[in-house]
């Protein structure tokens with residue numbers, strides 16, 4: 257069966273006049289990051305830039321040994337390790353202005369239309385529950401502890417039980433308008449390309465700290481959005497990845 261390939265096809269954009277984009281029409285750009293309540297409960301993450309083990313990682317070895325890992329140990333993840341994973345996947349290198357940031361992953365037009373939600377299950381010093389990463393502050397924002405947390409995670413990934421045995425599950429959402437403001441009809445493809453870079457960085461930095469991950473696209477849209485408290489329209493989950501400590505030989 258042939259699928260609709262229009263999203264892959266740059267010819268589809270030829271008839272669109274990019275002078276019509278909201279950016280070119282002078283519409284105010286959307287903010288770099290989703291806002292959060294002033295009185296929210298936040299956890300400061302240690303900044304990883306100068307950690308010694310970060311410099312000692314052998315990139316070629318990490319690439320060579322990268323595989324999807326679906327079996328995890330019960331050992332806890334440290335807050336430093338979680339901080340490193342968040343920093344490498346969505347951390348901000350430089351805030352250019354209210355609407356544009358440069359990060360450690362590339363993004364079309366530096367639009368960075370993704371947000372990171374975490375189901376924290378076994379991280380030292382962090383109460384289990386749902387959190388959102390605040391890239392500008394390099395903090396975690398506590399959202400809530402769902403009832404039947406583990407089974408909600410499993411439902412969100414269509415019964416892939418191994419995800420609930422991880423230390424933490426990354427849920428990446430897209431806020432499409434952040435990309436649409438600049439790229440209009442091309443946005444969907446660009447958002448998805450961006451997500452690939454993010455997950456690849458997670459594979460490599462997880463490997464660097466003795467963890468494994470597995471990209472997840474077989475997820476339940478409604479359940480994943482519900483778990484992350486998203487409306488599924490202005491913001492929706494597009495990609496998921498559990499991270500857990502792994503046996504050396506895995």
Ligand SMILES: Cc1cc2nc3c(=O)[nH]c(=O)nc-3n(C[C@H](O)[C@H](O)[C@H](O)COP(=O)(O)O)c2cc1C
Nearest residue numbers: 322323324325326413416455470471472473474475
């Ligand atoms: C976009 C994408 C979606 C994926 N979705 C799932 C998934 O839902 N469940 C799963 O167990 N693995 C998933 N995988 C992992 C692939 O099965 C895995 O990458 C592939 O078998 C190659 O194995 P390797 O990553 O160990 O090289 C996904 C990988 C990618 C890149």
